[in-house]
Amino acid sequence: MEELDPFARIPEPIKHTAARVEDWLHEQREAIALRAGRLPAIVAYPGYGGDGWVRVLARVLLVEPGGERGAQYEDVRGWRSFTSLSLNDVDVTIEGGGVRHVVTADRGGVLDAIVPIRLDPGWQEVTVSVPGSAPVVAPVFVVDPATRFGIVSDIDDTVMVTSLPRPLLAAWNAFVLDEHGRTPVPGMAVLYERIAQQHPGSPFIYLSTGAWNAAPALTRFLSRNLYPAGSLLLTDWGPTHDRFFRSGKEHKRAQLRRLAREFPHMQWLLVGDDGQHDEELYGEFANAHPQNVRAVAIRALSTQEAVLAGGRKHAETRSMHPWVWSSNGGGLAKELGAIPELAVL
Numbered sequence: 360m361e362e363l364d365p366f367a368r369i370p371e372p373i374k375h376t377a378a379r380v381e382d383w384l385h386e387q388r389e390a391i392a393l394r395a396g397r398l399p400a401i402v403a404y405p406g407y408g409g410d411g412w413v414r415v416l417a418r419v420l421l422v423e424p425g426g427e428r429g430a431q432y433e434d435v436r437g438w439r440s441f442t443s444l445s446l447n448d449v450d451v452t453i454e455g456g457g458v459r460h461v462v463t464a465d466r467g468g469v470l471d472a473i474v475p476i477r478l479d480p481g482w483q484e485v486t487v488s489v490p491g492s493a494p495v496v497a498p499v500f501v502v503d504p505a506t507r508f509g510i511v512s513d514i515d516d517t518v519m520v521t522s523l524p525r526p527l528l529a530a531w532n533a534f535v536l537d538e539h540g541r542t543p544v545p546g547m548a549v550l551y552e553r554i555a556q557q558h559p560g561s562p563f564i565y566l567s568t569g570a571w572n573a574a575p576a577l578t579r580f581l582s583r584n585l586y587p588a589g590s591l592l593l594t595d596w597g598p599t600h601d602r603f604f605r606s607g608k609e610h611k612r613a614q615l616r617r618l619a620r621e622f623p624h625m626q627w628l629l630v631g632d633d634g635q636h637d638e639e640l641y642g643e644f645a646n647a648h649p650q651n652v653r654a655v656a657i658r659a660l661s662t663q664e665a666v667l668a669g670g671r672k673h674a675e676t677r678s679m680h681p682w683v684w685s686s687n688g689g690g691l692a693k694e695l696g697a698i699p700e701l702a703v704l
Contacts, residue, residue, distance in 0.1 A: 546688025568607025
């Protein structure tokens with residue numbers, strides 16, 4: 360496998376017309392907001408890292424004076440969360456482990472950067488700041504080099520019950536999402552906690568097609584329902600360089616490949632549901648990177664959930680790894696525990 364430099368700069372692609380229009384509109388709003396005295400504020404998301412590096416995730420917003428510190432914790436949802444104004448292409452300072460690095464947020468104000476910082480394994484903190492703002496703490500889970508097992512989990516219909524038609528799910532996540540309005544999938548939190556106890560130090564990666572504006576609500580949902588703390592890998596809303604809307608399927612595919620590059624000796628338990636493309640994506644990934652997969656666990660949707668999801672998406676692509684299916688966490692725990700060589704539970 361070809362080793363890729365995690366610090367290499369990727370050339371900027373040619374932008375889609377919709378992306379150029381979005382950029383122009385944002386520039387007008389940003390200029391008006393700055394003239395009105397708005398100030399930058401940072402919302403930090405849980406990231407992860409490895410031996411000598413960390414992946415820092417955050418977003419830079421423009422807020423009313425006095426709202427800088429509250430931006431990190433404010434329950435912003437609905438249309439307000441999507442009309443929150445980001446500060447694009449701004450230099451961001453990341454400090455940790457006695458070193459400092461300056462990186463640049465992207466055109467959506469999203470900071471997704473790998474920086475060379477050496478921290479001890481486990482949950483650690485780095486500080487993130489931009490000119491004119493107070494530093495905020497960004498949590499990162501640093502994986503011990505000796506760790507060989509981790510969990511990648513979908514969110515919608517895997518750890519939380521959506522009970523929504525699939526075409527409306529993205530809109531709900533973007534404009535309405537309140538963590539109090541969702542219920543956890545029965546037994547999944549218990550399953551994940553058992554795995555965390557059996558494999559201390561293993562990373563939990565919550566991989567979703569949801570937008571970054573939903574991250575605070577999703578983090579609170581996971582914490583309130585006693586899911587193990589983990590890193591969020593979400594996406595951004597709106598046009599990209601080559602299309603009107605981002606592809607959630609391609610987002611998941613790219614993040615799985617990235618994890619394989621960043622942790623070449625790690626084996627993942629891949630957890631998803633049969634109402635989206637999880638089976639197809641996991642099968643594809645497992646065949647391309649067999650050394651990076653321990654097993655695949657799929658939550659089988661109920662008949663009602665399957666109807667709302669537009670039917671079950673059973674994929675023809677499978678791998679030689681253990682695959683298990685059940686409608687809840689208890690059933691998946693039983694199926695996983697029945698595989699002696701699996702050593703997951």
